[in-house]
Amino acid sequence: MRLLSNQEKVDMDKYTIEDLKVPSIILMENAAQSVFNVIKKEIKKNDKILVLTGKGNNGGDGFALARILKIKSYNVELYKIYEPKTKDARKNSKLCKIYSVESVDSKNLNIEEYDVFIDAVFGTGFKGILEDRIQNVFNKINNSSGLEISIDIPSGISGDNNEISPNCFNADKTITFEYPVLAHCLYPGKKFVGKLFVEPIGLKYNKELKKEVLEEKDLYLKPLKYDVHKYSRGQVSVIDGIRKYSGATYLTLKAALKAGAGYVRLITDGENRFKNILFEIVIKNISSYEKIKLNSKIAKGILVAGPGMGRKSDKLTLLNKIFSDYKNLNLVLDADALYYFNDYYKKNIHNVIITPHLGEFSRMIDKNIEEIRENPIKIGSEFAAENNLTLILKSETTMIFSEDGRVAVNNFGNPYMATAGSGDVLTGIIAGLWANQSFKNFEIAKKAVGLHSLIGDYLYKNKIFNFTSSDIIDNISNVLKRFIDADGRFSNDC
Numbered sequence: 001m002r003l004l005s006n007q008e009k010v011d012m013d014k015y016t017i018e019d020l021k022v023p024s025i026i027l028m029e030n031a032a033q034s035v036f037n038v039i040k041k042e043i044k045k046n047d048k049i050l051v052l053t054g055k056g057n058n059g060g061d062g063f064a065l066a067r068i069l070k071i072k073s074y075n076v077e078l079y080k081i082y083e084p085k086t087k088d089a090r091k092n093s094k095l096c097k098i099y100s101v102e103s104v105d106s107k108n109l110n111i112e113e114y115d116v117f118i119d120a121v122f123g124t125g126f127k128g129i130l131e132d133r134i135q136n137v138f139n140k141i142n143n144s145s146g147l148e149i150s151i152d153i154p155s156g157i158s159g160d161n162n163e164i165s166p167n168c169f170n171a172d173k174t175i176t177f178e179y180p181v182l183a184h185c186l187y188p189g190k191k192f193v194g195k196l197f198v199e200p201i202g203l204k205y206n207k208e209l210k211k212e213v214l215e216e217k218d219l220y221l222k223p224l225k226y227d228v229h230k231y232s233r234g235q236v237s238v239i240d241g242i243r244k245y246s247g248a249t250y251l252t253l254k255a256a257l258k259a260g261a262g263y264v265r266l267i268t269d270g271e272n273r274f275k276n277i278l279f280e281i282v283i284k285n286i287s288s289y290e291k292i293k294l295n296s297k298i299a300k301g302i303l304v305a306g307p308g309m310g311r312k313s314d315k316l317t318l319l320n321k322i323f324s325d326y327k328n329l330n331l332v333l334d335a336d337a338l339y340y341f342n343d344y345y346k347k348n349i350h351n352v353i354i355t356p357h358l359g360e361f362s363r364m365i366d367k368n369i370e371e372i373r374e375n376p377i378k379i380g381s382e383f384a385a386e387n388n389l390t391l392i393l394k395s396e397t398t399m400i401f402s403e404d405g406r407v408a409v410n411n412f413g414n415p416y417m418a419t420a421g422s423g424d425v426l427t428g429i430i431a432g433l434w435a436n437q438s439f440k441n442f443e444i445a446k447k448a449v450g451l452h453s454l455i456g457d458y459l460y461k462n463k464i465f466n467f468t469s470s471d472i473i474d475n476i477s478n479v480l481k482r483f484i485d486a487d488g489r490f491s492n493d494c
C-alpha cells in the first residue's frame with residue numbers, strides 16, 4: 001500500500017478537487033460514510049457518542065458523521081471545539097441542525113457520561129501545539145474508559161514533521177482515507193494512532209508515489225521448479241565468525257537453509273564448530289582470510305559477511321579483497337562487516353544489501369540516532385542512492401530503501417523481537433530467499449523483513465512471548481507456507 005508525506009496527501013486532495021473537479025462535499029460524505037462503516041462494528045446502539053469538531057474539513061467529516069449516526073438512531077452529540085470555518089464544514093454543520101443533532105457546550109460537558117469519543121478536531125492541517133483548553137479536554141478523554149476514535153489522524157500530531165503536541169488525542173482506532181501518511185506509520189505518531197483503518201474515498205493522484213507500507217500481499221514467493229537441484233535451488237556462503245560469537249554465525253546459517261537455500265556453506269580458516277549441531281552445512285576451508293579465493297559456485301550464490309565476524313584486521317583485508325578481486329557478487333553485509341563499511345565499500349562493484357540497526361547506521365554516517373529518527377526517509381534514501389545499494393534500516397519500524405528512491409516501511413513485528421540474534425536470523429532469511437527466489441534486491445529485502453516480523457507476530461499471537469531467535473528460525477516454515485502458492489504443483493517459470 002502506498003504511503004504519503006502529509007504534503008502528498010494535501011496535494012492528492014487538491015488534484016482530485018481542482019483538476020478532476022470532484023466536488024469536495026462528495027469526498028467528505030465518502031469519508032464520513034467510510035468512518036461510519038468501520039465504527040458501526042465497534043459501537044453499540046445505546047452507546048453515548050461525543051463527536052468533537054474543529055474548524056477545518058476534519059471537523060466537516062465529524063459533522064457529516066454525526067448526522068449519519070443521528071439518522072441511524074445512534075445516541076450522538078456534538079462538542080464544537082471551534083466553530084466551522086470551511087465551506088463544506090459549515091454546510092455539514094447546518095445539516096446537523098436540520099437533523100436535530102444536539103450540541104453540548106464546555107460548561108455542560110461531562111466526559112464521564114460518554115462511551116465513545118470521535119476526534120474530528122484536526123486533520124492534515126494541524127501544526128504546532130494544541131491550545132490549553134483542548135489539551136484539558138483530551139487529557140480527560142485519554143484518561144477515561146471510553147473508546148477513542150480519530151478521523152484521519154489523531155488531533156495533536158503534526159503530519160508534516162511527525163511532532164506531537166502535549167496531550168495529543170490518544171486513539172484506539174484511526175480511520176484514514178485512501179493511503180496513510182508517514183506519521184501514521186512511524187513513531188512517535190504511530191503510538192497515538194491505535195489500530196489503523198485505511199478506507200478508499202475516491203482520491204486520485206497524478207504523480208509517482210515511491211513510498212509504501214509492507215502488506216502481506218507483497219510477500220508472496222514462487223514455488224520451486226520441478227527439476228530443481230540443490231545448487232540451482234540457491235547457494236549461500238557465510239564468512240565464519242569468531243568463536244565468541246559462534247551463535248550469530250550458526251543462526252544465520254540455519255535461517256538461510258530454512259528460508260529456502262539448497263546449499264549453505266561456511267567459509268572458514270578454522271575447524272567446523274557446528275559439526276555436532278548443524279549437519280546440513282558444508283565447510284569450505286581456506287588457509288587464511290587474507291588469501292581468500294571464491295570459486296564460481298560461491299561467486300554465483302549469495303555471500304554473507306558480518307554475523308559473528310568480529311573486528312580482527314584479517315576480516316578487513318578479506319572485505320577489501322572481495323571488493324577489489326571480484327565483480328557482481330550478491331552480498332549481504334551485516335553487523336561487524338558494517339563496522340568496516342567506510343574502509344572497504346566501493347559502489348557499483350557488487351549487488352549489495354546492508355542491514356544496520358539504528359546504532360550501526362549512526363556510526364556509519366556519523367550522525368546521532370536522534371538526528372536520524374527526525375528524518376529517516378530523507379537520510380536513508382540519500383544513503384541508498386549515494387552508495388547504490390539496498391539499505392535495511394532496522395528498528396521497531398524497519399525501513400527498506402532502494403538505490404532508486406523507493407522506500408518500504410515495515411509495520412509488522414512486535415517488541416518481543418528485540419532479542420539477541422534476531423538480526424542474525426534476518427540476515428540468514430535475506431540470504432536464503434535471495435538465493436532461492438528470482439526477485440531483485442529491494443523485493444527480496446521487503447519479503448525477508450516482512451517474513452521475519454510476521455514470524456514474531458505468529459509467536460506472539462500464539463502467546464509465546466519470550467521467544468528466542470532459535471524460535472524464530474523454527475517457525476520460518478509455519479509462516480512461509482502462507483506465501484508460497486504451492487497448489488500441489490511445482491513452478492515452471494522460476
Ligand SMILES: NC(=O)C1=CN([C@@H]2O[C@H](COP(=O)(O)OP(=O)(O)OC[C@H]3O[C@@H](n4cnc5c(N)ncnc54)[C@H](O)[C@@H]3O)[C@@H](O)[C@H]2O)[C@@H](O)CC1
Nearest residue numbers: 013027028031056057058122123124125126127128129152
Ligand atoms: N479536502 C478533501 O479532499 C478532503 C478532506 N478531508 C478532511 O479534511 C481534513 C483536512 O482539512 P483542513 O485542510 O481544513 O485541515 P484541518 O481540518 O486539519 O484544520 C486545519 C485548520 O486548523 C488550523 N490550525 C492548524 N494548527 C493549529 C493549531 N495548533 N491550533 C489552532 N488551529 C490550528 C489551520 O490554520 C486550519 O484553519 C483531512 O484531514 C480530512 O479529515 C476529508 O473530508 C476527505 C476529503
Ligand SMILES: Nc1ncnc2c1ncn2[C@@H]1O[C@H](COP(=O)(O)OP(=O)(O)O)[C@@H](O)[C@H]1O
Nearest residue numbers: 357395396413414415417418420421422423424
Ligand atoms: N521493539 C521492536 N519492535 C519490533 N521489532 C524489533 C524491535 N526491536 C528489535 N526489533 C527487530 O529485531 C531485530 C534486531 O536486530 P539486531 O539489532 O541486529 O539484533 P542482533 O544483533 O542481536 O541480531 C531487527 O530485525 C529489528 O527490526
Ligand SMILES: [K+]
Nearest residue numbers: 119122151153
Ligand atoms: K482528527
